[in-house]
Amino acid sequence: MSVLGTAPLEQVGTLLVRGLVSGIACYLAIRVTDGLFVQLAAAAFFTVVLAGLWELVDRLVGREPNDGE
Numbered sequence: 001m002s003v004l005g006t007a008p009l010e011q012v013g014t015l016l017v018r019g020l021v022s023g024i025a026c027y028l029a030i031r032v033t034d035g036l037f038v039q040l041a042a043a044a045f046f047t048v049v050l051a052g053l054w055e056l057v058d059r060l061v062g063r064e065p066n067d068g069e
Contacts, residue, residue, distance in 0.1 A: 021050045 025046035029039045 017054065018051075021054065022047060025050060 025043045028046045029042035033039045033042045
């Protein structure tokens with residue numbers, strides 16, 4: 001398979017990971033906090049933390065971060 005043929009698969013994987021991170025962040029925010037605005041703030045916090053951890057894993061494993069998304 002050519003390099004151009006694998007690009008859409010990588011984008012789908014990245015999209016799935018982002019959706020998973022968002023879902024986990026919302027779930028944690030609902031379970032940990034009480035009140036809509038606090039839940040929104042907690043969801044944003046958890047999203048930043050989980051996305052930061054994902055970038056850290058990407059760099060430690062040696063994969064290039066996805067540019068141009």
